Amino acid sequence: MVPEILFLKQEDVIQAGLLDMKKILEATEKTFRLLGEGKVSNPPKVQLRMPEMDADDWDSYCMSMPSYIGGDEDVVGFKWASEAKANPSKGLPYGVDIVVLSDPHTVFPKAILDGTITTAMRTSAAAGVMAKYNARKNSKVAALFGAGVIGRTMIMAMMEVLPGLETIYMVDLDEKKAQALADEFKGTYHVVPCTDAQTALKDADVVVTETTAAKPFLKKEWIKSNATVIQMEAASYEEDVLTGADKIFVDNWAQLSHYNGTLEGKLYHEGRLNQEDVVEMPQMVVENLGRENDDEFIFCGTLGVGSVDILIANMLYKEAQKLGLGTKLTLWDNPLWV
Ligand SMILES: NC(=O)c1ccc[n+]([C@@H]2O[C@H](COP(=O)([O-])OP(=O)(O)OC[C@H]3O[C@@H](n4cnc5c(N)ncnc54)[C@H](O)[C@@H]3O)[C@@H](O)[C@H]2O)c1
Structure with missing residues (x-):
């Protein structure tokens, strides 16, 4: 079995319906309901500050936000969420994020998506x-x-x-x-x-x-x-x-x-x-x-929980598959060591 990863750039996730605020509100509330029903694992995010990890002030940071969502979603993933203070003065977005989704059973990655607009919508x-x-x-x-x-x-x-x-x-x-x-x-x-x-x-x-x-x-x-x-x-x-x-x-x-x-x-x-x-x-x-x-x-x-990003990314991934969006990547042709 070859792990196939669907790569969805920002234009793809937008085409898959990301800018529909009503839908994103429903998905966000659903995530909090699933969290309340004990169907979601959402450990606290881990933040890596740069250039110094323990400084109160920072120039930039990256955060890992993992989550597993059970129930009818059945997906695991994480958002790699990042912010850089100098970006806006260079005409770049302050926050830049990606989301990785995997199959919770084989643990094969199945999608990599731009998470930047997802962050804005879900926040x-x-x-x-x-x-x-x-x-x-x-x-x-x-x-x-x-x-x-x-x-x-x-x-x-x-x-x-x-x-x-x-x-x-x-x-x-x-x-x-x-x-x-x-x-x-x-x-x-x-x-x-x-x-x-x-x-x-x-x-x-x-x-x-x-x-x-x-x-x-x-x-x-x-x-x-x-x-x-x-x-x-x-x-x-x-x-x-x-x-x-x-x-x-x-x-x-x-x-x-x-x-x-x-x-x-x-x-x-x-x-x-x-x-x-x-x-x-x-x-x-x-x-x-x-x-x-x-x-x-x-x-x-609020500080933001990764499970909302994962649920929304899973929704966009399914819609993108239906619409034939994105670029397919493979992790390997044959795994070298099994
Ligand atoms: N809770 C969450 O889940 C979550 C998720 C993503 C971002 N955020 C936070 O949201 C904030 C905004 O992010 P963004 O991507 O929109 O940044 P941005 O740089 O696009 O916008 C921030 C704006 O705040 C303005 N600002 C700064 N100080 C101000 C003040 N004292 N009074 C009024 N305006 C002021 C700036 O001029 C700028 O226009 C950040 O602090 C970010 O960390 C929270």
Whole structure:
């Protein structure tokens, strides 16, 4: 048996349906449900920082995010997720990812896919699932911080989950980037470019951060007392935004509490936040937990789990096979040693 690998470049995964946010939201929620039902293994990701592994600061990193998904998916794989701080100034994407899928029985690799757009879609979809369970149903205004790659898909995810949103403030230090995203969605959604956090937060029912900020820059007193706050990176919020919340939801406690540089990790190591204080997304989805009334202030934190990438990649792989997309590679003609 010759292991055949289907190589899917970015154009192929897009043709296989990756930009359909509704589908990606469903796949993301399904992954968290399977996690909650105990059908998924998702160990914490391993990050390799460069040039120095243990430095608080880094120029670039690569992360290995392995996962096995049982049930009707029956697939194993990992995402090799990478970020380089200097990339945007060179006109290159900040994050660059690939996904490898294997057969869990023979362990033969079966696909290698671009994972860069998958990351953007599934990251925003995870925020979308958080918003579905935790945002007030009558939410009218959202403030999104970071008009980068994830900022674009965040607009798509929020509008899909909260179609009643009338205004989205897109905040970035770089006015041109915020304006460019507002222009891109002109005529579809009401996106207002903004550089001032307090202006954007004044009426915001939902706040999402997807910036590359190195330090916290958002204060609790700027945010409405019954808002839903969703953090998609390490630490944009001052501590009391989290510690003052009525409810805290996270995607994966083990990962967030041990990852270098997260707000959750800092509070955990100081003995100020424990697992009993948070609800994880798998439990949130399976038990239908979330907002219980219109007065709660809810904090949601995610760092991203590899199983979502693997489930989405498997879905794209199956669709690509149906459509005859991609380039076929073989690992060997005959294995030298058996
Ligand atoms: N949780 C997850 O699963 C997950 C997955 C992928 C990426 N991320 C994180 O999302 C973030 C964004 O990634 P990206 O690929 O969109 O990056 P990007 O470089 O394309 O965009 C980031 C944007 O943030 C803006 N920014 C930086 N500091 C800011 C501040 N203080 N206020 C407002 N805007 C500010 C930058 O100007 C830039 O436009 C990164 O921190 C990344 O690590 C999270």
